[in-house]
Amino acid sequence: MVRGTDEQEKQKRNLYEKIREYEIEIATCKNQINDINTSITQDCVKKHGIHDFELEAEATLYGGTYFICKNCGYER
8 A cells, every 4th residue: 555644644534535425425326216216116007007018129249138118117
């Protein structure tokens, strides 16, 4: 590990702390997005009774296939 002066080490600690805070904020945002997506898929089922899945295929050499709801985009 590279060591600098006391002032440089203090700056590095402050930056590492900022990184940790941002990582916590990012995780919180991802959880909120997941909650919203869950709400969207639940609303779709309430409105339509079931998800209306259709087969989607990736346009690549080894493309996979997926079932995607036409109404909300939920992937199964």
